[in-house]
Amino acid sequence: MVEGRWRKRWADRGTHQTDLEHGERPYYALMMFPYPSAEGLHVGNLFAFTGCDIYARFQRLQGRTVFEPLGYDAFGIHSENHALKVGVHPMELIPRNIANFRRQLDRAGLMADWSRSVDTTDPAYYRWTQWLFLQLYKQGLAYKKAAAVNWCPSDKTVLANEQVVDGRCERCGAMVEQRFLEQWFFRISDYAGRLLGNLDTLDWSATTLQAQRNWIGRSDGARIRFRVLDPLTDAGSSVVAVTTEVRTGGTEIEVFTTRPDTIFGATYLVLAPEHPLVDEITAPMQAGVVADYRARAARQDLVTRRTNREKTGEFTGAYAVNPATGEMIPVWIADYVLMEYGTGAIMAVPGHDERDFEFATKFELPIERVVAGEGQTARTPLADGAYPGDGVLVNSGEFDGLGVSEAIPKVSAWLAARRAGEPVTHYRLHDWCISRQRYWGPPIPIIYCDACGTVPVPEDQLPVVLPNVADFKPDDSGVSPLARHEQWYRVPCPRCGKLARRETDVSDTFLDSAWYFLRYPSVPRDDVAFDPALTRKWLPVTTYIGGNEHAVLHLLYARFITMVLHDAGRLDFEEPFTRFRAHGLIIRDGAKMSKSKGNVVNPDEYIDEWGADAFRTYLMFLGPFEEGGDFRDAGISGVRRFLDRLWASVRDCSDEGAADDEVQRKLHATIKKVGGDIPALSYNTAIAAMMEYMNTLRRGERTPHRAEVEPLVQLVAPFAPHIAEELWEMLGHRTGVFDSRWPAFDPSLLARETVELVVQVGGKTRGKVTVPTTVTSDEALAAARADAGIAKFITGEPKKVILVPGRLLSIVV
RNA sequence: GCGAAAGUGGCGGAACUGGCAGACGCGCGGGACUUAGGAUCCCGUGCCGAAAGGCGUGUGGGUUCGAGUCCCACCUUUCGCACCA
Secondary structure (H helix, E strand, O other), X not given: OHHHHHHXXXXXXXXXXXXXXXXXXXXXXXXXXXXXXXOOOOHHHXXXXXXXHHHHHXXXXXXXXXXXXXXXXXXXXXXXXXXXXXXXXXXXXXXXXXXXXXXXXXXXOOOOOHXXXXXXXXXXXXXXXXXXXHHHHHOOOEEEEEEEEEEXXXXXXXXXXXXEEOOEEOOOOOEOEEEEEEEEEEOHHHHHHHHXXXXXXXXXXXXXXXXXXXXXXXXXXXXXXXXXXXXXXXXXXXXXXXXXXXXXXXXXXXXXXXXXXXXXXXXXXXXXXXXXXXXXXXXXXXXXXXXXXXXXXXXOOHHHHHHOOOOOOXXXXXXXXXXXXXXXXXXXXXXXXXXXXXXXXXXXXXXXXXXXXXHHHHHOOOOOOXXXXXXXXXXXXXXXXXXXXXXXXXXXXXXXXXXXHHXXXXXHHXXXXXXXXEEEEEEOOOOEEOEEOOOOXXXXXXXXXXXXXXXXXXXXXXXXXXXXXXXXXOOOOOOOHHHHOHHHHEEEOOOOOOEEEEOXXXXXXXXXXXXXXHHHXXXXXXXXXXXXXXXXXXXXXXXXXXXXXXXXXXXXHHXXXXXXXXXXXXXXXXXXXXXXXXXXXXXXXXXXOOOOOOOOOOHHHHHHHHOHHHHHHHXXXXXXOOXXXXXXXXXXXXXXXXXXXXXXXHHHOEOOOOOOHHHXXXXXXXXXXXXXHOOOOOHHHHHHHHHHHHHHHHHHHOOOEHHHHHHHHHHHOOOOHHHHHHHHHHXXXXXXXXXXXXXXXXXXXXXXXXXXXXXXXXXXXXXXXXEEOOOOHHHHHHHHHHOHHHHOOOOOOOOEEEEEOOOEEEEEO
């Protein structure tokens, strides 16, 4: 009853609508917006939102103007598949889901400003998503190329890597194929260095930073060129060049390695099957097997290829020259070398790389030792595996005896001087493929004209509206379902006016979510994506809270888009999220929640039974916010009891006389504790501290004084906002509790004259003594001796006495 | 394989820079109030022991007056990435 009343008042009074233009000390509290699934709000969502909301409400109590927006990430394959399954069009389904989400979110007592919400499927939103694409296109950061995708021949659709299980489609079980399709990419790899470097400046969860670093995957090493032998001019010799200068000209194979120091042990080269030089170098007698191998590799799906560890390959019949030893070494192709990384070719050093060792063993290629670890020499055999560890160089000419880390730059420099290579840094990060051969997404705003080529849709013609078509099922054409709707894709070329054709692919959902935080403050505006003045005032986001499942892709894409807009002069910052905290996962009775286990928590039921305040507070109490916790029904009662006791304390409190000194001391300690715990997201201990205070307050069924309970209502307010408002009003306040100021704690109240010291004798706790705060160790020792229970353990004169002021006295006997 | 985090009562979890291990809550035991209690309130609750006392933070060592916390070596679990040269 109380919760319903306050929700209505908040709505009527516009309590949660932020005055973005005039508000002082802006605080932008952002939470990752949800995908509005048909199942409704998940407790995991609510856990995250509540955590963010508490932080935001706390900031409001600190006097800041807080903006807490929330929206819906409603495009994407997930919605589309669900729509196909239940046979309802997404344009019908999504508004329904959103309405249900909104109903559930409203009950949760969030401080969300619904006047500035976003829905990524609204043309008023995706118009600007398309605009964003055009900005990247204009800056040369969007380009088209053929790329491999997983293709399910039975479902006739492109699959994400996660949808491929054991080489088969996870839904129908058909063998997945690799197909090459023309797709749009963003040049995020150009930004790899900055995306990595800036991480050092961000106040983010350590795990998230680590995940980003791993994903970007910087490797420092060298590019090295190997000249391919010409069968005519180089015929008949096994050692072709001596080490003064490397012959140039002719075909060269370029490899990337992080271990240039091991070049003397490079006994063969391997190219990825797709490597463009394969045809050119393959000897006629090997052409058949090489072509077969390449065809087989091409048919393999991407996931199998990445996980299949059985080494396969073929000899091309070609040889190249090792620029360090001058020896001729064979060139192979094998699918354990990936075209997407480095140069798509490697120098194999089987002595010091496990994969190369495995391959060399299988195909009987030479294995040389060029690094000797501890207890090893140049002649220690490499019988049972590669030695990838540290050591000194051996069998490496003039570099013998150098340590590995010392040798790396020296060998690189030596190779560079001989024009055989140069130091280089590679990143694992690939360009971002944003094309989706699907229906449920924003159409990519490009038009193909026979006369003018690729033409971007003029900005004043945005949005390119996604048509409402009944037939949106993917087919096996390899293009989006939109390609079947001629009346939609046939348009005049914006440049020459001749009949042209729209791009029929839609963009990745991650693009929708890569900029939504820029949109929120500017929401009603339909003339710009984001208002410059509001953006300057409110961004970057002060605190962003979300799940670590987005630690890599979403956060990286959002950072990239922000950098691009910064470089285009549209933003004055290049990092969107100053502070990011990843929340934990909620499990249920020790197990992950899942529909099949039937242990999914439906927030509605719990809110019905216990109230939103108790539910919120319980979610925050069950474990550290950044770690998550185990949801158990039994636990809610304790939190509910606490709120009931708070209610009773306010109802029964008296104005007569004065507050109790001891209770007052505890109150101020609690104010300090809670005020420190909330910014640290240590919500569980903040709640524990308030409960502890409640125990003090009510001990022995005493009647609390008004001054003892009033500040507690404020401390509880971020967690249980409805009841706090009600109690605040019961205490006689005419304005809301969130317009009050967080209580200040008085340090002088925490100072004490006497203190209890723990006394240890010989390292064991033997008792306690109460002494003045200013006690010296001699005085404390005397006090300990005066205590019979302690004194009996002090045999003879102590060797040493250690006093830790305010805490303990350690007597060494 | 690489990277990261974590192992504490019957359970969820506390413990700042080394300083009373087990806060707070659940559960359990006892009591009060009650026709009743699965409501409410109070008290108790790591293990062994009658007590004195002893033992206790995954395992084994170490540093220290003192270790859940620091160091070394293991074991286990969870998460991320994964043939990335």
